Amino acid sequence: DAGITQSPRHKVTETGTPVTLRCHQTENHRYMYWYRQDPGHGLRLIHYSYGVKDTDKGEVSDGYSVSRSKTEDFLLTLESATSSQTSVYFCAISRGGLAGGNEQFFGPGTRLTVL
Amino acid sequence: AQSVTQLGSHVSVSEGALVLLRCNYSSSVPPYLFWYVQYPNQGLQLLLKYTTGATLVKGINGFEAEFKKSETSFHLTKPSAHMSDAAEYFCAVSQSGNTPLVFGKGTRLSVIA
Numbered sequence: 163d164a165g166i167t168q169s170p171r172h173k174v175t176e177t178g179t180p181v182t183l184r185c186h187q188t189e190n191h192r193y194m195y196w197y198r199q200d201p202g203h204g205l206r207l208i209h210y211s212y213g214v215k216d217t218d219k220g221e222v223s224d225g226y227s228v229s230r231s232k233t234e235d236f237l238l239t240l241e242s243a244t245s246s247q248t249s250v251y252f253c254a255i256s257r258g259g260l261a262g263g264n265e266q267f268f269g270p271g272t273r274l275t276v277l
Numbered sequence: 278a279q280s281v282t283q284l285g286s287h288v289s290v291s292e293g294a295l296v297l298l299r300c301n302y303s304s305s306v307p308p309y310l311f312w313y314v315q316y317p318n319q320g321l322q323l324l325l326k327y328t329t330g331a332t333l334v335k336g337i338n339g340f341e342a343e344f345k346k347s348e349t350s351f352h353l354t355k356p357s358a359h360m361s362d363a364a365e366y367f368c369a370v371s372q373s374g375n376t377p378l379v380f381g382k383g384t385r386l387s388v389i390a
Contacts, residue, residue: 197380204380204382
């Protein structure tokens with residue numbers, strides 16, 4: 163299994179509070195991604211990173227920010243959590259490039275509940 | 278823009294029967310195609326992928342998929358379903374090795390004894 167951990171694995175918080183989710187990898191992969199998974203929607207990309215301090219928005223980026231200060235860590239922050247952000251959040255990594263074929267490896271997920 | 282359509286949010290088959298999960302994609306350039314499986318309360322695991330070369334791709338657990346450019350399809354099959362195949366399956370597309378994957382909405386496979 164790819165060395166990807168997510169913390170926390172479960173979190174319950176209240177509307178309006180800030181929340182930070184952490185993704186940590188030991189594979190030294192260049193690309194890191196944050197997705198949310200909701201019933202009937204599959205996985206939707208929130209933000210991704212293509213290198214340290216290099217990030218870009220995905221399909222559902224509103225209300226989320228990210229940071230990547232070192233290769234192994236990718237943080238997802240909900241500045242002011244809302245009930246619509248209740249979801250399961252997955253981190254993924256990939257080597258990228260032609261050799262990698264963009265195959266992504268996924269972490270175990272974080273279940274976030276916003277009350 | 279790329280997109281993926283998975284026909285059928287839920288497919289039910291009998292144990293030992295053929296599994297066929299459908300995936301159609303749209304892409305303006307030759308795509309990279311993937312199938313992932315997700316077991317309950319777990320992350321996604323790669324089943325198989327198509328990048329270039331042979332259009333029939335074999336994956337883990339006896340699954341295979343065929344890339345058909347003329348039909349823009351990448352359907353997943355397994356000759357004989359096993360109870361352990363019950364899971365959710367996601368098809369995904371990417372335009373290159375450096376672009377994020379776009380996922381379909383998933384198909385939940387149930388296997389009936």
